[in-house]
Amino acid sequence: MEPTAELLPQHFQINPSLPIYEQFVEAIRRRIVCGAIPPGMRLPSVRELAAARGVNPTTAARTYQELERSGLIVTYRGQGTFVTRDGDIITDARRAIAVQAVRDFFEAAASLGLTAEQMLNMYREDSHDNEA
Amino acid sequence: MEPTAELLPQHFQINPSLPIYEQFVEAIRRRIVCGAIPPGMRLPSVRELAAARGVNPTTAARTYQELERSGLIVTYRGQGTFVTRDGDIITDARRAIAVQAVRDFFEAAASLGLTAEQMLNMYREDSHDNEA
Amino acid sequence: MEPTAELLPQHFQINPSLPIYEQFVEAIRRRIVCGAIPPGMRLPSVRELAAARGVNPTTAARTYQELERSGLIVTYRGQGTFVTRDGDIITDARRAIAVQAVRDFFEAAASLGLTAEQMLNMYREDSHDNEA
Amino acid sequence: MEPTAELLPQHFQINPSLPIYEQFVEAIRRRIVCGAIPPGMRLPSVRELAAARGVNPTTAARTYQELERSGLIVTYRGQGTFVTRDGDIITDARRAIAVQAVRDFFEAAASLGLTAEQMLNMYREDSHDNEA
């Protein structure tokens, strides 16, 4: 049996007040698109993931279902689940996350009537205050 | 009866897949911290808000309760609800939103292994593609 | 017209989230039982109280009604409202407030499984922390 | 299903003139901070609490929501609600209740122009009278 990926960072903490499967999907998606889990790598089984993180197996299964829907992972029946080897899918996903993050940032600025520049200044002031 | 604030932007659309009261809270919070609804201004009554947006009065009431808990609005028994006159609370809320937005942005970049600069470039390319 | 009592301490602040008339009743009751407003003293009229504190006259009226029910004040039609001259009523009210306060304190201690002594220690530690 | 805590004292009586959910919150908070319900213990489900006390499930839910906001309990989606395992939160809550009780007591004494000692004497006299 081939080695499987370290799916989630070891320090990964579940926030019980949000859907667990969503937190898993989001974290794994980012691990894939940033290259931490390379194309073709085998993922742990649903049962392994569930046991490793102490969650219900159905929660782990749903995590993989969502990732499979987006095409980032592929399941070969009887063999296991693997990161897609289709580079375009990964690139597109990376771009989508980046674009959405920028869009959210600009939207927040606009709703406050601030420029991105002013937002960053507030952030720096705040960080500075908390250090001091 | 004193005039009341135009609470939400006219184009405001309810997203049925998220809690209504949370969407209201978030939108009103931003209207207050950006100054669109000034300190001391009276807000429409619970029943007015409910009627204007076609939701149940208890949903509107919950919206105001949440905002009151954060201190941005104050309820005067039997008279109505008003934006706080405490400028510090408003300033703090504005700062908190801005700081969180910047933090989210940086965190997204880090999780993708990108710099903020690279994120912005992806955004610009994407916008350019969609225009073309 | 005889002078009227300074009904409430000048620094008295209305908490809008509690019934105003209750806050007035409680504050005036204590002013009477501690002797700050002596027996027989004339109280300001309902309208004066309402104007002085910026509240609805019906709120001021209800304040007096409640105090009259307890016997601490008496209204002579056409002449005004006065603190009772019946010393027993005042003494009883003072005792009732004191007894209730002690009872509340002991009850709080019991519900925490603490002795009064331990409660006071926590209080002193806390005050000390906040000074330091 | 794991056992759940005996949430409220058996003799607990609802006072119909105060909000039910507030009475529940206050009583449960004290059960937690005095250790009667230990950290990590599962609480009865919203529906169980509602049935046991004859109130609407939404009233029970509101009780838990309030306690969760203060951090004393934590909700695990789909699994139930549990007392926090964060000892600091519990300790802080206990201290806050104790400090507030002492403060209320001193404030009552001050408003009557009495010392704490005199208050206690009045209480003892009163108890003695009622026994006799």
Next chain:
DNA sequence: GTGGTCTAGACCACT
């Protein structure tokens, strides 16, 4: 008029 609370019952997402 105002907001606050409670009930009843439905629907939903998550585990």
Next chain:
DNA sequence: GTGGTCTAGACCACC
């Protein structure tokens, strides 16, 4: 099973 939300409609206290 769990809690979360929404609706509908009632009642109440306060101003």
